[in-house]
């Protein structure tokens with residue numbers, strides 16, 4: 267079997283066309299959406315992601331505000347940068363790029379973001395709204411990668427209702443929120459969340475109609491684990507001497523029905539839906555005004 271490729275780049279381009287029109291409409295109403303980013307340290311991966319986010323802003327006409335801080339900043343200095351973006355009227359939505367250096371408390375940083383400007387949907391209030399089925403509305407943003415995964419599955423008509431989804435990885439940006447998203451009544455999937463404490467990963471994965479691999483372990487999901495015809499979404503990424511490597515081994519392509527590759531799958535949509543969240547935060551502010 268040769269899997270159908272879920273093309274993240276082509277899908278991102280479609281999302282951008284829609285966003286450009288909405289940004290122009292907002293500008294006609296006197297609102298200029300602006301994305302802020304806070305990047306701490308010099309991790310090459312994080313630097314590349316943040317650079318990409320600002321390039322994307324230029325493509326759809328969103329202003330961008332960039333705060334790059336050294337790896338050894340104090341909690342007080344990080345808090346000051348967050349407070350500045352909370353107070354900046356030109357910044358309608360922003361993110362703190364993760365991971366932060368070990369000496370900084372990620373949860374405390376996320377909690378300090380103004381929930382109305384939380385473009386990642388990772389503030390505890392917004393994650394709480396996801397639990398209560400309120401996220402993804404004018405109330406609050408949905409986390410970007412889960413939103414991208416759902417969009418790709420829908421676009422390529424991968425059946426979600428009633429599907430058994432196995433998520434590998436329990437991180438805050440993907441593993442935990444994707445389970446909440448796919449078990450909403452509108453999606454109605456059954457989700458198993460696997461992690462390093464899972465006893466028999468292969469047995470869990472083999473029952474899945476949809477596998478979402480977000481562990482950051484190169485080649486963790488192998489062909490022998492995957493049910494023939496299943497959809498496999500490769501989200502985890504590791505930077506190795508051979509370049510970027512996903513969680514899904516190459517042989518999976520011969521067994522799966524659909525594969526979202528890495529790179530070229532969900533990553534570009536993570537960035538696209540960050541901008542969608544910024545536009546939607548600005549649209550919501552317009553309605554409130």
Ligand SMILES: Nc1nc2c(c(=O)[nH]1)N[C@@H](CN(C=O)c1ccc(C(=O)N[C@@H](CCC(=O)O)C(=O)O)cc1)CN2
Pocket residue numbers: 314315318361362363364365386410411439510528529530531532533534535536537
């Ligand atoms: N505050 C956040 N931090 C992090 C998030 C997040 O959603 N919010 N997710 C990841 C990193 N990430 C976004 O920040 C991200 C990952 C991947 C891509 C992407 O476009 N990948 C490309 C390959 C890019 C390359 O060559 O380096 C692809 O998959 O084709 C964009 C953003 C952790 N941190």
